[in-house]
Amino acid sequence: MKDKVNQDIANLCQKYSPLSSEEINYLIDYTKEIQIGEQYSGQDIFIDVWNSIQDEAIVVWHRKPLNTESLYKETVVGKIALKKDEPGPLRTLATGLPSINLYAITQEGTYIKQTSYPIHYRDKVIGVLILEESSVETSKNILDEKTQRKENISNSPSLMNLIDLLSEIVMIFNSEGILIDSNKAARDFYKEIGYMNPINQLHYDNLAIDNSRFKKVKEMEADEILTSEISFWNYFLEKKIFKDRNNQYIQILKDETSRKEVEAVIENELVTVQEIHHRVKNNLQTIVSLLRLQSRRTDSLEAKKVLNESINRVMSIATTHELLSKKNEDIINLKEVIDSIVNNLMYSFSSQRYIRVVTDINENIDLDFDLAVPVALIVNELVQNSLEHAFPENEINIADANITVKATEEDKFIQLRISDNGIGFKFVESDNMNLGLQIVTSFVKSKLNGLIVFESNKPGTLVRINFINTTNE
The missing domain is CATH 3.30.565.10 (Histidine kinase-like ATPase, C-terminal domain)
Incomplete structure (x- = not known):
């Protein structure tokens, strides 16, 4: 049975992922350590890897709880984990950051709570370890965003209404890294990438879509602005983060995806034109060379x-x-x-x-x-x-x-x-x-x-x- 499980892991990784044989063997050894341990005995445990063909994640291994009933009636090994249903594992694979207690929907349509940890091999994220538990109270916990905003922030309503009109994604974190307010663009963006939780009150490290952590952000000086670019799934964003004098951190993300898509189309067209010219040139040179070969019989x-x-x-x-x-x-x-x-x-x-x-x-x-x-x-x-x-x-x-x-x-x-x-x-x-x-x-x-x-x-x-x-x- 163990040999079949190991072979299934190897087959799925070889079929869908760019992992090398050495990396696949490491994942197989990783599952053996989990199998014999009592840690997380009450949870469904999964390992997913990046599905490079379909740009999603794929389940390659599953251990059912040792002392309670599994959340799953049927096997999900070999099934796709969609971004829109399971944002945590996909985010962890993309950023290398843990995703703690994010809501998700299983392949069987059930609401659950997921915690995802990256699996590293030689400084490379090769997979993600996922812990799942039941979340029957999910609908109660997913509060109305507008109500939560009123409870969590005392900023000027007129100012926040103005920020809501911006197309840029605006997020405000307190000195502990907790998101205390966000504008409509931010809430819409995180819903688009699959977050089912209200994002207010989540920690910076649970929301980062690059590999940055709040510990590093906190080293900023007051009035300092850090600028960087983020490539995340099918999005391309410009990121600016600013620390005000009240030790709040204001992050602004500008969606540059449309511009990048236009640039990619132009680049592809240029590459196509160059390829055509290159092939025409090579074909002409080949004809000439063949003619010269017949006439000169080069040595x-x-x-x-x-x-x-x-x-x-x-x-x-x-x-x-x-x-x-x-x-x-x-x-x-x-x-x-x-x-x-x-x-x-x-x-x-x-x-x-x-x-x-x-x-x-x-x-x-x-x-x-x-x-x-x-x-x-x-x-x-x-x-x-x-x-x-x-x-x-x-x-x-x-x-x-x-x-x-x-x-x-x-x-x-x-x-x-x-x-x-x-x-x-x-x-x-x-x-x-x-x-x-x-x-x-x-x-x-x-x-x-x-x-x-x-x-x-x-x-x-x-x-x-x-x-x-x-x-x-």
Whole structure:
């Protein structure tokens, strides 16, 4: 039973999260410590990780209470934890801060109270530990905001009415970090991100949407203003916090999301235009180079290498067009695409026949043209990279050189794995990344809206790519 639980954790993390094998094993060991401990024996305990595919959290582990009845009738392992229903765990994953006693709604539609703690591994938040308890009095505790404001603050009504008209999010904390007033924009914002509690009377640390804590804020001098930028889920905000002479802390958040979205659209359009120019230029250069190759028969090994790489890229695109020309619809079988690419690469690297390339592709996976082209290029680049670099003859037993391309699909969720048993490599995301890896990482994110993880330890390299098949949607 324990082995199955551990395997479920590993499978869910590999399918949805960018966690490495080492980080996943740490989470599994973490659950073992909780299993044997009596701490939190009266509560449902969960571990969630970030679901990078759907931009939510996913439940990977659950321990029911040891001495009382569970809040859940059915298993929720593998279920999505939505921001709008469970703001605490999502906030903790995003900020690394605990979320204490925030109201939430379970996957079964029940009101509960949650406390969430970050799970760190080497200074990185890899998951969140969630403690849940029943909250039958929730409806009584969710007070009317206007009534609570009158009870908690004695500021001039006319001033607060004026602040309510501002589009900026205004929050006032006392010297202990307790929120004593907020304007309508603030209350609306926190409701939008899932807070079911009235935010007045919550602590600064329970409301922060960056990694700041009140202990640091309290070090401010009177009349000092701190300015910073916050990227939180799908929001982008400018933050200013001011300490007045009464030891109150006034925080103002300006929502810059719309501006950032416009900038992102412009940037994407520019990238698209640049990519078109780049591809046109490369295609023209390839044609010219091929003509020169025929006429001059260059003896330069480096020139041959560069030209062959370009030829293989063009051939991977041409493969999709060739397959489409034989069909009456804009749908291509993934196995046909990958097998054609592998055959082309093996022909191109005929001098390295000692390397065995194996494909294990679900024959029922079909892609539309918009997905097939980037997938073709991605597979071409990664297999070509392994053929070129994974098996230097003086560093590895070339008699056992293998490259594997595997693809599976379940409920439109495609998992693509390209691995080798070579010497491994260190992947560094930087401006100096070679063109092949630039193509791979860029296309996974911009064309597939997917997740890519590189794992490399001797022997071998594994690249995990997960994305949703949008064909026929």
